[in-house]
Amino acid sequence: MVDTTVPDFVYAAKVDEVKEGEILALNIDDTPVALTRLQDTIVAFGDVCTHDDGPLAEGDIEGHCVICPRHGARFDLFTGKPTFPAPYPIPIYEVKIEGDEVKVKLDR
Numbered sequence: 166m167v168d169t170t171v172p173d174f175v176y177a178a179k180v181d182e183v184k185e186g187e188i189l190a191l192n193i194d195d196t197p198v199a200l201t202r203l204q205d206t207i208v209a210f211g212d213v214c215t216h217d218d219g220p221l222a223e224g225d226i227e228g229h230c231v232i233c234p235r236h237g238a239r240f241d242l243f244t245g246k247p248t249f250p251a252p253y254p255i256p257i258y259e260v261k262i263e264g265d266e267v268k269v270k271l272d273r
């Protein structure tokens with residue numbers, strides 16, 4: 166049977182908890198998600214490096230990339246695209262601001 170359930174936006178954090186240059190690590194429905202602010206945009210991305218499961222929320226933000234703290238792969242926070250040694254992109258989740266709340270749509 167095909168699951169036709171459309172994923173919905175779920176609460177992630179308060180808007181003022183997400184600060185530029187910092188990464189907020191969350192667990193939303195058992196999915197590790199990280200939030201950061203790039204100027205006026207809040208981005209949500211998968212908090213697991215595709216090279217060897219490094220915790221990206223413990224890495225640094227440089228420009229619009231997050232740098233894995235383990236072996237230095239960079240992931241573009243708009244596209245998820247990686248650099249060596251990470252082989253695959255990370256998920257970038259859709260974000261919606263409602264009042265003072267950040268909501269994220271996880272892929273299921």
Ligand code: FES
Nearest residue numbers: 214217219233236
């Ligand atoms: S675990 Fe992220 S670059 Fe190796």
